[in-house]
Structure formats: C-alpha cells, structure tokens
Amino acid sequence: MPAIELSISLKRTEVISGESLALLAVVTNRGPEPVEIQTSPHVPITYEFRAQDGEVRYRTSQQAYGKALTAGLQLPPESPSFTRLEPGQLRRLHQDPALSLLAGLAPGRYVLAARMPAGAVEIEAAPLEIQVTAARLRSLASLYCPYQNAMVNVFDHRDAAGASWVFFRETISVQLPAGVAVRVCRAEKGVEDVAAAFHVAPRLEGRWLAWAEDGALCARKVWGGTVMTEVAPVALALGQPRLTQPGFQMADGSGVFLAAGTAEGRARVQIVKVTPQGAGASAPAALYQSLPERVLARWQAGGPEPVIQLVWADRAGEQTRVFVRAYNLAGKTLAAGPKQIHARAARLLALELDPLGEEPGWAHALFEAQQPKEGPVYVRIPLSGAPARPEEFRVPAPPKPASDWAISGLETGGLLVLARIEDRIWVASARGRDWEPLTGPVGEIQRLRLAASTRDYWGALWV
Structure with a gap:
C-alpha cells in the first residue's frame, strides 16, 4: 500500500462569506518506494465543509469546478498526467476550495476536511476549523x-x-x-x-x-x-x-x-x-x-490628449439637473464651469455612465414615474448637451411598488432595469421587456447593482 500523507494549512481560519480560502496542500511520500500522484488536468483532492455535528454541508474539487465552468461545451477529454514522488519527497499544491465551490459559504463554523485516493484506499488530512461570518x-x-x-x-x-x-x-x-x-x-x-x-x-x-x-x-x-x-x-x-x-x-x-x-x-x-x-x-x-453625492467618470481618448469627463446629478427643489465637466490628466478643468445637459421635474432613481463608450458619449438616467400607473422613464442623455437631444424610453409599470432601482449605463446593455419588488429582485427593459422575477426571496437589500450588461449576458449584484 502506498504510504502517502496529505496535509493542508490556511493563513486565515476566520473569513467572510465568499472570501478566498487559498490553502497549501502538501502530499508527502512516507514509504520506501516511489509513487505517482495525478497533477493534471486536476489534482484528485476532494474538500468537504462539515458542520460541527459532522454533516457535510458543502463538497467541492478541482474536477467538479472544471466541469461546472465547461458545462455544455463539447471539449475533447484530457489525458491525466502524473508526478513521481521518490521516498521522502513531497509536492506542494496551491488550491482554493472556496473558488472551486462557486458559491459563498453560509455564515457559521465548519470543519474543513481534504481527502484523496492513494492506491486502493483514501487518505484524509487532519481537518481545520474555520469560522465564516457575513460581510x-x-x-x-x-x-x-x-x-x-x-x-x-x-x-x-x-x-x-x-x-x-x-x-x-x-x-x-x-x-x-x-x-x-x-x-x-x-x-x-x-x-x-x-x-x-x-x-x-x-x-x-x-x-x-x-x-x-x-x-x-x-x-x-x-x-x-x-x-x-x-x-x-x-x-x-x-x-x-x-x-x-x-x-x-x-x-x-x-x-x-x-x-x-x-x-x-x-x-x-x-x-x-x-x-x-x-x-x-x-x-x-x-x-x-x-x-455631489456620487460622481461618475468617463475616459475620452479621441483628442490630442486623454480627457476625463465627470458626470453628476443635483436635486434643486422639484427638479433634478445633470451636469458634465471635463478635465485633463494634470487635473486642470477644460471649461469655465459645469455644463447642464439635462433637467427634469422628477426624482432621480439611478444614474450611470459607460466609462469607455463610443463618442459622443451618453449618460443613462432613470427617473421616477409621475403618475401612479406609469413606469419610470429611462433617458439617454448626450454628454455633448444641446443641440443633441436626449432619448426617452418608458419602462413598463412594475406590478407592485418597487424600490432599490439599478441600471448599468452600458451602451450594449439593452437598457435593462432592476428593481426590488417586495422581497424579490425583478428585471425589465426600457425597450419593451415586461417585468419578471429574477430571484426568490432575498431579504433586506443594502445595495443593488447591474454591473455587467451586454448583448451576450448580464449580471446583477446585491448585498
């Protein structure tokens, strides 16, 4: 029987949910004969996160991670390769079971165990206790x-x-x-x-x-x-x-x-x-x-030197005004004052900007509906200001009162809109897509972002 020893070590054992668990796994040949361990396309170590009563709450491995990332792809099978360990020799392996898991660990106390095959048997490293807290x-x-x-x-x-x-x-x-x-x-x-x-x-x-x-x-x-x-x-x-x-x-x-x-x-x-x-x-x-409460920035590289445009909104009485001002990389303003590019007698729900969009550049704003049965107004605002005119789109009215609005501001984003409706996050589009639930109950939301939004995919983030 191969005399292989497996050990794992962590720099931190108190982490937040979703934090890296980059660890060092060491495989040592303690026997008198050379042994081989698989090192490609994955190392056959399985990690288990066990509750205090021994129940396995999560299980992951490099192999499971690779299968999840390539699901649906027709890829040729990879032949395994092995590393030879002489007697007394060891192999250090840097792995991250939190990455392989593809999900954040729920807050709580866990025992992290690692297992790998060794000939006809399976060996297990001494477990580590970890504490996971909410961010x-x-x-x-x-x-x-x-x-x-x-x-x-x-x-x-x-x-x-x-x-x-x-x-x-x-x-x-x-x-x-x-x-x-x-x-x-x-x-x-x-x-x-x-x-x-x-x-x-x-x-x-x-x-x-x-x-x-x-x-x-x-x-x-x-x-x-x-x-x-x-x-x-x-x-x-x-x-x-x-x-x-x-x-x-x-x-x-x-x-x-x-x-x-x-x-x-x-x-x-x-x-x-x-x-x-x-x-x-x-x-x-x-x-x-x-x-301003929040200032957005856009990179403009079409001229003799790069320019950074700053965009923000200001609420004055019943009116929301949107401004733009440009600076060079030396920090010098390129205009005598800020330029107002839009004004509307409505509450601003969201303001975003494509940091590297094509010229002339647009700010994306979402304004509150003025009538109870209407949806919010989505406005693409040209950064050049007049005589260019804003483009307005009416978002479908949500089925129930909504809060925690989010848009991406990307020109490729399809003008998507996220909102919290009761205890779920819903999605709609200013181009006619009606509201539909995106999630199950999510509890209280502190922040909602639509950070990725393209023709091919989009991704939401909420805390």
Whole structure:
C-alpha cells in the first residue's frame, strides 16, 4: 500500500462569506518506494465543509469546478498526467476550495476536511476549523471590464472587532460565480470610499484599486489573489473626500483615480496618478458649488490628449439637473464651469455612465414615474448637451411598488432595469421587456447593482 500523507494549512481560519480560502496542500511520500500522484488536468483532492455535528454541508474539487465552468461545451477529454514522488519527497499544491465551490459559504463554523485516493484506499488530512461570518459592507464599487469580460468589485468590510478591511473580487471571464474575494489590506483608520480601475486598453496586467482613508488616497495593484504593488498614501487637500467611479488603468500600467471633496466652501476635485514608483496628486480644481453625492467618470481618448469627463446629478427643489465637466490628466478643468445637459421635474432613481463608450458619449438616467400607473422613464442623455437631444424610453409599470432601482449605463446593455419588488429582485427593459422575477426571496437589500450588461449576458449584484 502506498504510504502517502496529505496535509493542508490556511493563513486565515476566520473569513467572510465568499472570501478566498487559498490553502497549501502538501502530499508527502512516507514509504520506501516511489509513487505517482495525478497533477493534471486536476489534482484528485476532494474538500468537504462539515458542520460541527459532522454533516457535510458543502463538497467541492478541482474536477467538479472544471466541469461546472465547461458545462455544455463539447471539449475533447484530457489525458491525466502524473508526478513521481521518490521516498521522502513531497509536492506542494496551491488550491482554493472556496473558488472551486462557486458559491459563498453560509455564515457559521465548519470543519474543513481534504481527502484523496492513494492506491486502493483514501487518505484524509487532519481537518481545520474555520469560522465564516457575513460581510459588513460600508462602501462598494462595481464595474464591468469589457477587455477582460469580467465583473470587478472592491468593497470594505468591518469585522466584529471594529477593524476595516479592503477586499477585491474579480470574476473569471463571464463565469459570474467564478471568483472569490481577496483580502487586500487592513485600513487602520477606517475606509471612507473605494474604487476600482477600469482598463482603457486591452491586455493590461493586474488591476489598480484605491480607497480613501483618513483624508488620504491609498492604492494597491492586484493580480489574481496577489498584491503586486503597494504605494504610500497620498494626502488629499479635500474635506469629505469620496472617489469618483470608476478609476482608470492606462496602457503604461499606471492608474488614475479622482477624488471629489470640499475646499474653500465649494466642491473640488483632485486627480491622483499611481505607479509602481509612487503616487502624486494634482492641485484641487473646481467641480461644482456643492459636493455631489456620487460622481461618475468617463475616459475620452479621441483628442490630442486623454480627457476625463465627470458626470453628476443635483436635486434643486422639484427638479433634478445633470451636469458634465471635463478635465485633463494634470487635473486642470477644460471649461469655465459645469455644463447642464439635462433637467427634469422628477426624482432621480439611478444614474450611470459607460466609462469607455463610443463618442459622443451618453449618460443613462432613470427617473421616477409621475403618475401612479406609469413606469419610470429611462433617458439617454448626450454628454455633448444641446443641440443633441436626449432619448426617452418608458419602462413598463412594475406590478407592485418597487424600490432599490439599478441600471448599468452600458451602451450594449439593452437598457435593462432592476428593481426590488417586495422581497424579490425583478428585471425589465426600457425597450419593451415586461417585468419578471429574477430571484426568490432575498431579504433586506443594502445595495443593488447591474454591473455587467451586454448583448451576450448580464449580471446583477446585491448585498
């Protein structure tokens, strides 16, 4: 009988639901004879998450993960390959059962067990106890990256001890459940806001993310589950800083983030450029008379130099007004003041923007219905303003009162609309698709996002 020993180890045993469980599995040959273990197309280790009473709550493996990702595809079978282990030799295997699971673990206490075949028998590693808690989010940034065909999320979590952590989650292409949250950094003084960088060119490596902490902008570059680059915090000359959405990652690998805040009694904006060599912030530039609740950003590369357009909404009495203002990468405003591009006597339900859409560029807005039996109004607003005219679409009236509205803002998105109706999330379209339920009961919703929306697929995120 082959004398093979299996062991597993984790850096953290207290995690949030959906967090990575990247572990080290070590297979050691303790016998006097050489043995072979399968290493491709998968390692035959099965992971089980057992309740305290021994009941198996979840089971997963690399093989099950691969089958789930390729379901429905006609692929030729892969021949297995093996690695030879001499007596006393070991093989280290980096695996992530949370990734293979394709679902977040429900909060609770588990025993993580690992099993693998060894000849005619099955061996099991010494189990590990893990504690899974629900995420407590304060800030959430979501985007769809067309160059990687992936949904990207950055959020902060405050644990039971009061410590704030920044997390990053990126899906594997269009496989929306295929991804885990990676714990990037502990924010010692708390997180005020977060942002992720949108790739403005293809084949870029890693992704910059940023957060505002104690009046400074902090940034990291992450690739997969690894932090590639850390930069020192950059102090912002702004009060109440919040990050515009999204940031941008340029072809040279550097990142650009914008922070809006107050200075000298008015709303101003600073541009922060981050590189592996460090980061620097521009001087504050004028934005608006008051600080908008949320500011959206769009990358415009058609001219002699890149331009970033900022879009926001302002509620004045019964009227909602939408503004745009452009800046160069040095942080200089390119106009004497903000340009009003739309006004409507209705409450704004959602405002989004395609960060890299084709010219001339459009903002997407959803406004509340004015009559009880009418649906909301979906408006595509040209960023160029007059004489270009907005395009209006009437969304079907929801079957019951709705809340927590969301749109994607992507030009390829089919003008989809999400809403919470009672205890479920429903979907409709401004192009005539009537409301239909998307989920079963989901409980209380803190945030609802339609972050990915294309002709081929779309994905929703709710917390």
